[in-house]
Amino acid sequence: MRGLNRVLALDVQNRKIRVQAGITWRDIQEAIDPHDLSLRIMQTYSNFTVGGSLSVNVHGRYIGEGPLVRSVESIRVVLADGSLIEASPTRNSEIFYGAIGGYGGIGVIVEVTLSLTENHKVEKHHQRIRVDQYLQYFLSRIRDDKSVVFQNADLYPPFYKTVNSVEWRRTDKSLTETERLIPRNQKYVFQPRAIKTLNHLPGGKLIRSGVIDPILNSTESVVWRNHEASYDVAELEPPSRDRSTFVLQEYFVPVKRLNEFIPKMRKVLAKHRVKVFNVSIRHALPDPGTLLAWAPEEVFALVVYYEQGTGEKARTRVATWTRELIDEVISVKGRHYLPYQIHATPAQFQTEYPRAHEYFLLKKKLDPTHKFRNKLWDHYYSPVLSKVEKQNKEGRLPASKK
Ligand SMILES: Cc1cc2nc3c(=O)[nH]c(=O)nc-3n(C[C@H](O)[C@H](O)[C@H](O)COP(=O)(O)OP(=O)(O)OC[C@H]3O[C@@H](n4cnc5c(N)ncnc54)[C@H](O)[C@@H]3O)c2cc1C
Secondary structure, three states: OOOOOEEEEEEEOOEEEHHHHOOOOHHHHHHHHOOOEEEEOOOOOOEEEHHHHHHOOOOEEOOOOOHHHEEEEEEEOOOOOOOOEOOOOOOOOOOOHHHHOOOOOOOOEEEEEEEEEEEEOOOOEEEEEEHHHHHHHHHHHHHOOOOOOEEEEOOOOOOOEEEEEEEEEOOOOOOOOOOOOOOOOOOOOOOHEEEEHHOOOOHHHHHHHHHHHHHHHHHOOOOHHHHHHOOOOOOOOOOOOOEEEEEEEEEEHHHHHHHHHHHHHHHHHHHOOEEEEEEEEEOOOOOOOOOOOOOOOOOOEEEEEEEEOOOHHHHHHHHHHHHHHHHHHOOOEEEEEEOOOOOOOOHHHHOOOHHHHHHHHHHHHHOOOOOOHHHHHHOOOOOHHHHHHHHHHHHHHHHOOO
């Protein structure tokens, strides 16, 4: 898909852009920044493609936003029979809400029209809060404050007693960083090594929360919105993946149940001695209707960044604690995020995503030969399909042979 990477139309006045789906956020940023425009929703890092992001329905750290679908006006999808379909909330809406967040199973998204917003300066603020007071803090000081553009709260392991809320607010102050975007192809050597060292050092996590973060947070920072949205994943690349690597998982929890989930999560992570570096809490408003929505209501997203061994045994251990954590998120009516390692049992998947059967029916109708496959759908869809086909075959057999 990377070859389908053109900007097809930019409507500066109406703040809209039409792109081919293999384009990366970074390429779009370079096209819109000269017009003082900015993407409304994307991930923290800008390397990903629009099609890959739509297919998992990503989110970022934006306040007053949520899943990416909220900023999509329409898509064009190539279906399994080769037809090209235009889909929007009002036209072929079942394809729109099936393909977005549909993990490539409905068709290939080839074009997308996104709504944009203005690029402006933002200033970083931070606030250290006791974890049990965070919900109240967020609801009263962040959620409805239109000046807050990006926000996330870092929850510090191993005690998970405090959070550091990092807030980027609109400002007219002078820039402390004049680059409009983070320069491409920077060399990131220090940060991945520092993360690894701190994660291994006895007391390393306390050094981070008590020494490093306060120093980082004390420096004044005023940047362009587009600059803060143009991070490169290279800054996370570990020095080696031979024995271990750093990995993400994510759990979505209804807003009012955050305080119930955090101790449950802490218990599972401690029991299995998971080497957690950080848990970042973000907020998302509800999804307007995708079939595999991870935010059927307003949620907090808890992004767990941890180190795991790359050997078979380590992976089996991760599968065990991941399933325990998924049970805990189910107990608060939440869901886990599907782009990462596939450890949830089919039963857990069905419980978390109750509209999966509607998605499967749509897939069966549009892609009867299961042309659009990947590991996720081989795991959760193929067995369902085989069962249905077996039943159909049995249904067709003469009564004497049943
Ligand atoms: C370091 C890191 C940080 C991340 N941060 C965030 C974050 O902040 N927020 C968040 O929500 N997620 C985050 N993610 C997850 C990431 O957004 C998803 O994995 C996303 O799908 C990656 O995009 P991609 O272009 O690499 O897609 P790919 O990995 O190439 O594809 C992802 C899925 O989409 C399908 N697909 C790809 N293109 C198309 C298309 N054109 N049409 C139909 N289907 C398609 C693929 O078949 C696959 O199922 C992060 C991941 C990493 C590794």
